[in-house]
Amino acid sequence: QKLTAGITFFARYGSAENTASSNREKHYSTGLQFAGGLGFNPEDTLGIGYAYTNPVSVEKEKLLEAYYNLAMTEKLHLTFNLTYLQEQRASASTDAYVIPGMRLQASF
Numbered sequence: 376q377k378l379t380a381g382i383t384f385f386a387r388y389g390s391a392e393n394t395a396s397s398n399r400e401k402h403y404s405t406g407l408q409f410a411g412g413l414g415f416n417p418e419d420t421l422g423i424g425y426a427y428t429n430p431v432s433v434e435k436e437k438l439l440e441a442y443y444n445l446a447m448t449e450k451l452h453l454t455f456n457l458t459y460l461q462e463q464r465a466s467a468s469t470d471a472y473v474i475p476g477m478r479l480q481a482s483f
Contacts, residue, residue, distance in 0.1 A: 381409055381410040382407060382409055383410070385404075385405065385407075386405040387402075387405075389403070400429065402426070402428045403427055404426035418449075421444075423439075423442075424439070424440050425439050434463055434465065435462070436460065436461070436463075438460050440458040441457050442455065450483070451480070451481050453478070453480075455475075457476070459472070
């Protein structure tokens with residue numbers, strides 16, 4: 376959903392009944408994308424998102440991600456992202472990870 380010419384909002388929600396139990400599995404995510412970059416190139420985009428997953432049989436996950444999509448040319452984009460992932464196990468222990476990433480996308 377475009378909020379303004381340069382800001383887009385997204386949200387998703389999913390739920391499913393687990394046939395092995397009476398519980399429901401849930402997932403939701405939300406985020407914002409900002410067009411126009413940070414003043415480098417008007418075709419660049421910057422985004423941030425959050426996701427939560429609560430399956431019945433395994434650990435819960437929370438994820439926070441930020442990215443910068445650099446439009447090198449019309450058909451060549453380089454994206455840098457940083458993800459923070461937190462897993463909470465049924466045993467109540469929690470692990471957290473910071474995951475950097477980079478992707479090159481070429482369109483032909």
